[in-house]
Amino acid sequence: MYRGREGQWAFVLHRLSGVALALFLLLHVVDISLVMLGPDGPFDVFLVFYHNWPFRVGLLMVIAGVVYHGLNGLRIIIMDFTSWGVRYQKQLWYGVLGLTVAIGIPVLWKIVPEIVAAI
Amino acid sequence: MATASAQGRAAKATRPRTFREARAMASSNAELGWWVFMRISGLLLVPLAFGHLWANNMAFNAGEIDFAYVAGRLSQPTVKIYDTFLLLFAMLHGVNGLRYSIEDYVKRPGRRFAWKMVLFTVAGIIFVAGVMTLWAFSFEEMGDAVRALGTQ
Numbered sequence: 533m534y535r536g537r538e539g540q541w542a543f544v545l546h547r548l549s550g551v552a553l554a555l556f557l558l559l560h561v562v563d564i565s566l567v568m569l570g571p572d573g574p575f576d577v578f579l580v581f582y583h584n585w586p587f588r589v590g591l592l593m594v595i596a597g598v599v600y601h602g603l604n605g606l607r608i609i610i611m612d613f614t615s616w617g618v619r620y621q622k623q624l625w626y627g628v629l630g631l632t633v634a635i636g637i638p639v640l641w642k643i644v645p646e647i648v649a650a651i
Numbered sequence: 652m653a654t655a656s657a658q659g660r661a662a663k664a665t666r667p668r669t670f671r672e673a674r675a676m677a678s679s680n681a682e683l684g685w686w687v688f689m690r691i692s693g694l695l696l697v698p699l700a701f702g703h704l705w706a707n708n709m710a711f712n713a714g715e716i717d718f719a720y721v722a723g724r725l726s727q728p729t730v731k732i733y734d735t736f737l738l739l740f741a742m743l744h745g746v747n748g749l750r751y752s753i754e755d756y757v758k759r760p761g762r763r764f765a766w767k768m769v770l771f772t773v774a775g776i777i778f779v780a781g782v783m784t785l786w787a788f789s790f791e792e793m794g795d796a797v798r799a800l801g802t803q
Contacts, residue, residue: 551752554745558777561738564721565780568788571718583714595708598700605693612690642709650714 538622546604549597556594588647592640599635603628685747692740699737722790731785738781746774 563582566575581587607624611617617624707713711720724730749770757763 547752550745550748554749557741557745558774561742561777561781561784565777565784567718567721567725567790568780568784571722575718575721579717582716588714591708591713595704598704602693602697602700606697609690609694639709643713646712646714 538625542604542607542621542625542628545600546608549601553594553597553601583650585647585651588643588650592643595639596632596636600628600632603631689744689747692744695736696740696744699733699740702733703737725785725788726790735782735785738778738785742774742778742781746770 563575563578566573566578569575582591604625607617607621607628610624611621707716725734750767753763753766753770757766
């Protein structure tokens, strides 16, 4: 671990969320592709799995990963293409974390009761 | 690997004189292209992915997604076009990001090559399946049939 300052944590979270999202993307395209096999095909088996509460909690983490990775990606673009981005990278990262939480609260508010109601 | 990148840097200063130097140079140009692509596709993916999550998780209860819902969405031309861009950019962006990770963490050349070939093969097959799902099937009749069953 290199010094463990903000930039390092920003990178670690970006890498972890990126790998997780890429692997989820592959799984997600596979499961949607099963729709090609018709209404009585293996898509329903996948849905039973997807609608289980542990997987729905996992999907909340996918949403959190998309929001963090997307906002931190904008921070990287700002650092690469503006003259001031690197100077304020630390403040920008706290902005990314703050916005991720700000977006996350209404998302949790909407989806957690749906998950609880379906258990 | 250190010598290879040193050769790559040396090759930039002059014309490449060996195949190895030329390859090191071409590789750095390709990497520059991917570096630019990650930023452009990333910028496009922010609204594309956020909009996708909004439609399926906020505007709808994802726990109630079923065959009729997916078939109904995939029979809409706007969804087909939207999802094609999302699939294309997310696949290229994600697979290139996984390639960066493999190159960072898998040090042995043989294993690195093997991991990348597995990744590109699997991702290529899945990408083709995704394009087929969006464009090779009409879900209208199937979706209507299932919705009719649901309302009986």
